[in-house]
Amino acid sequence: MSIFASDPRGLLTKLFGEAVSAADPMRIVAAHLPERPKGRLLIIGAGKASARMAEAVEEHYGPCEGLVVTRYGYERPTQGIEIVQASHPVPDAAGEAATRRMFDLVSGLGPDDHVIALISGGGSALLCAPAEGLTLEDKMAVNTALLASGAPIGEMNVVRKHLSRVKGGQLAAACDPARLLTLLISDVPGDDPSEIASGPTVGNTTTAQDALAIIKQRGIDLPARVANVLAGQNHVVPPDDPRLKRAETKIIAAPSLSLGVAAAIAEKAGLDVRLLGDAIEGEARDLGQTQARLAMTLQSEMTTNDKPILLLSGGECTVTRRGDGVGGPNAEFVLSAALALNGKAGIHVLACDTDGVDGAAEVAGAYAGPDTIAKAELAGVSLQVSLNRNDAHSFFAAIEGQIVTGPTLTNVNDFRAILVFPRS
Missing domain, CATH: 3.40.1480.10 (MOFRL domain)
Structure with a gap:
């Protein structure tokens, strides 16, 4: 000593x-990949580790089709998967545009198609699609207020899910009826898959009323449009939704x-x-x-x-x-x-x-x-x-x-x- x-x-x-180093995707991703499926294989993802995860996938499979969104400065060389860079921790227009393109990619998939989602911490801000009736500016204002309030990540994710068209299992529902495998690198206390990047491919059990309670507790003044959305109908996807029946989730790295x-x-x-x-x-x-x-x-x-x-x-x-x-x-x-x-x-x-x-x-x-x-x-x-x-x-x-x-x-x-x- x-x-x-x-x-x-x-x-x-x-x-x-x-x-x-123990959580480097180049060291851990390959062990969790199945044999390359026949038919169409689509790689999607979001988070600070997602580009590195995509790099690891292609090292194992060779060139793949897909799109992942990562933080500015976190881009990696890939063969076929497109890497888009966007803002974190406050979302920006680049992330919003990439999220729309990701929905376009997964639309129209069939039961013989396969999707692998590469999700890691930071994905909640990077994968950004405001709920109907909201603008990106609305989401950015709420996100900034939550960060300044000292709200823990769990509370922030509850609010984010109910202001989004992609979080809380909504991306997984969009992939149906294809088979979906999500590989997760956890950055949340307790390693709850539904909390990692606000769970875009995992069923959600929270409600808009839960989000409103957090906003009230933190003393945050909501723009009128945000308050109206949270007062409306829940649009996140519950765990027992039939569109999630062919979705599998694995945590491959954790604190x-x-x-x-x-x-x-x-x-x-x-x-x-x-x-x-x-x-x-x-x-x-x-x-x-x-x-x-x-x-x-x-x-x-x-x-x-x-x-x-x-x-x-x-x-x-x-x-x-x-x-x-x-x-x-x-x-x-x-x-x-x-x-x-x-x-x-x-x-x-x-x-x-x-x-x-x-x-x-x-x-x-x-x-x-x-x-x-x-x-x-x-x-x-x-x-x-x-x-x-x-x-x-x-x-x-x-x-x-x-x-x-x-x-x-x-x-x-x-x-x-x-x-x-x-x-x-």
């Missing part, structure tokens, strides 16, 4: 990289699997690994304080001969905007933890989003150690002021604490790690 004790940031960054890989590597390196859970939600700043206090408690109970402890957790935190800074839930988690640790010796914190994008910034996350406060003083930045302004990314940029990976081409939610060494 001596090499890791001299480079805690390097150790935590390596473990994050291994967790991401628990990636955390497990990181845990195994850490244990082999000599760490005492404590898995706190792969589906933890809540305010990032609150969770940062809670886990920092747990780390300090564990350190106070350690002897000098104990193995270093590694606290691992996943899930998806939220940030309720209180200021005008540039931040994201992972960086805010680390900033809050560093504030609570107050320079405590022997404790190091890293939190990153496995898709390489924390919030709306092109930064995966951040690292903090015992010298973070000293670095902040030298750089002229304040932990508390930055936290108050939701300005975590600016803070860590100033002290060179950012973790920047670029597009990882996958997405299995947040990765949080706290390394605790025994007291000197």
Whole structure:
């Protein structure tokens, strides 16, 4: 462990990289593909990992027909499948146009045709088709308000489904009577298939009344057109709808699997690994304080001969905007933890989003150690002021604490790690 004790940031960054690699579509997709079916095969999909998944499909099958929508900058080389790039987390016209084209592709399919849907986190914003009576601007306004409210992803997806013509099983219904196989990379706590990208190919059990209740609870003012749609008839597809009888769904990567890989590597390196859970939600700043206090408690109970402890957790935190800074839930988690640790010796914190994008910034996350406060003083930045302004990314940029990976081409939610060494 001596090499890791001299480079805690390097150790935590390596473990994050291994967790991401475990969910690389090029490593996992082929094992879940059936023998190439006879007749027409159509590949569709949406999400931050969808282009990489399409690349993996064609590596296995050869050139295929199809269309997938991914985030700007996440395009991959494909042989026959068309890759369209669109906006995330707020949808745009490119995503809306691609969704219309996807519906055109699946229309008129017969019972001998086969569709493989490649769905991953981010697909909810990228696969965008406003419900009848709504405009893209209406959806963008509601989406932006939900993000600012700190609503967890589950609540956001309930609202999104009932403002859409594609989510909540509606894309699967459009593929009927063809046989449909959906391969999912999960980025949601609990790995509920109906929540991943708002479940475009999975039956839905929520109602428009559920969506209205969330809007009311979050104090969001709805445009009149949106309120009218939610007050109308439900149009999502229930799980027992006959149009879903030939639809099959498989989760091929999930936060628990990636955390497990990181845990195994850490244990082999000599760490005492404590898995706190792969589906933890809540305010990032609150969770940062809670886990920092747990780390300090564990350190106070350690002897000098104990193995270093590694606290691992996943899930998806939220940030309720209180200021005008540039931040994201992972960086805010680390900033809050560093504030609570107050320079405590022997404790190091890293939190990153496995898709390489924390919030709306092109930064995966951040690292903090015992010298973070000293670095902040030298750089002229304040932990508390930055936290108050939701300005975590600016803070860590100033002290060179950012973790920047670029597009990882996958997405299995947040990765949080706290390394605790025994007291000197």
